[in-house]
Amino acid sequence: MRIRIRLCIWNYEMNLSLQNFSTIVSNSCSVAQSSCSSLVNFAAGSVVRALFEANATVALWLQYLILQVLSVTRLSTSYGTDVDSWIAQFGMTRLSAAAATTTETFISLSPNSSSAIVPVGAIVKSSDGSVLFSVVKDSTNSNWSESSVGYIRQQGVASITCPVVCTVAGTTGNVMSGVLNILGTQISGIDTCTNVASISNGYDEESDDAVKARVNLWFSSLSSATLSSIEYAISSVSSSIVYQVIENRDVDNSYRPGFFYVAIDDGSGDISSDMLSAVQASIEENRACGVEFSVIRASVVYVAIVVPIVVKTGTDTSSIQTSITNSISDYVNGLAVGSVCSYTKISSLALEAVEAEVDSMGVVTVNQSSGDVGGEVGSVVRVQTISVSVSYD
Incomplete structure (x- = not known):
């Protein structure tokens, strides 16, 4: 068996000549026969053949170990914890995930009957219960009370707004407006809640x-x-x-x-x-x-996007609306500063999201027109609203 390895530290140049099991056994037999003056029995089951096959198995294992070592000596072929250990030698670390944050509006349907305290740690959740946000302290909020360790809704005031943070770091907390509408913690004097704005500032651990x-x-x-x-x-x-x-x-x-x-x-x-x-x-x-x-x-250019779809009567459109909204929102809110928000891209994303679930799709509009938005120096395009207009045939 011959394994040729050439590794250049700085330009990561490698040249490996690897052999499979059959080639290793065949080469071993050839070398043994050329060194022996009489014929050697290499038939299946013979002692010599068995020894060469055993050696070939070990050689394959060694090849695998060599490939593993070479893969982690290069950042481009490393992954997971090997990436972390590779960059650690230069004093660098992977950037951690961050939890999404926003403000939540707590509402009383009978504000004149009593006041209410929204405590730090109170939970609000999405309608399906999969996303949880927790109320956090903000001493600059006009409703904050240090003694009550919470936010006070005065009697006669219908609603107050408090800062909340997602209980799980990452993009899990990036939800559209109105999604956080369930009280996970029962609060006397508060009947319902909602997030007025879409959330997009949560991000996952650096890939x-x-x-x-x-x-x-x-x-x-x-x-x-x-x-x-x-x-x-x-x-x-x-x-x-x-x-x-x-x-x-x-x-x-x-x-x-x-x-x-x-x-x-x-x-x-x-x-x-x-x-x-x-x-x-x-x-x-x-x-x-x-x-x-x-x-x-960056100066923000907000876009209001309308996607008209036609479905059969009785079709449940909730999943269709969610799919379109998430697909377009991920694209627009991921645009870099100075980038153009492509009208064609938005239309194609909407079409890909619905696939065969709808009968037809009308003309998508972005800020009431059918053209690109943004592209100015120092500006960034972000979603204001995404409306899926449903009609039935």
Whole structure:
């Protein structure tokens, strides 16, 4: 058996010559016969054949071990925990998942009868009970009461709004408006609840592909103060961030040499001040001396999308509506800063989502028209509403 291995550490060049079981046994027999002056019995069941087959089995195992070792010495062929251990040698870690956050409106149907306290830790859930959000403290909220450790709905006030966070980190909490409409915790003086806005700021743990892309940026940034170094600094803050770097322009788009600004968003259309500050600090560590910059929220272009469908009378359209809504929402809320929201893409996604479940689909509209939206420097397109208009034949 011969195994030729060539590994170049820096450019990861490998050239392996592998053999299968039959080839190993055949080559062993050939070498043995050429070294022996008389004929050797290699028939099936012979002692010599049995020894060569046993050796071939061990050789295949060794080949497998070698391939395993070579796969984890390269980041591009590593996966899972091997990716984590590979980047750890450079002091890097995988970005963790983040729970979705939003505000929940708690409503009383008879507000004049009594007041109510919405306590920290109170649970609200989606209509199917699969997604749970918990009320969290916000001392800046006008309804917050430190002594009550909760939010007070005064007598005569029909509703109050409180911050909530998903109990599970990741995209699980990214739901459309009105989905969180069940009280998981019974609260005296509160009858129902709802989330007014769609949620899209929860994100999963950084994937293997995302880690590898970020590491490539890091290697490219080692010369420092380059565009790659700035992009690496931004992407290292959070895997949910989408951005656009605009060079030699001020934030008002006027010409300003030696200055750049970064327009960012996290998929929500309303990135937090803490995230802006974190990106600012990360870029500060990588910028060149004398170069000025600014980090701003991307200007948001909201889209109202209407998808008309025709179904047979009696068809349950709830799953169809959910499928269309989720498919289009994932596309639009995942667009990068400066990207165009393609009308054609939205139409095709709607068509793919419904497949053969509907009789026909009408003309999809985006902001009451049939054209692309967005694409301006520093702007990002996000979903305002997605309406599935159902008619029956």
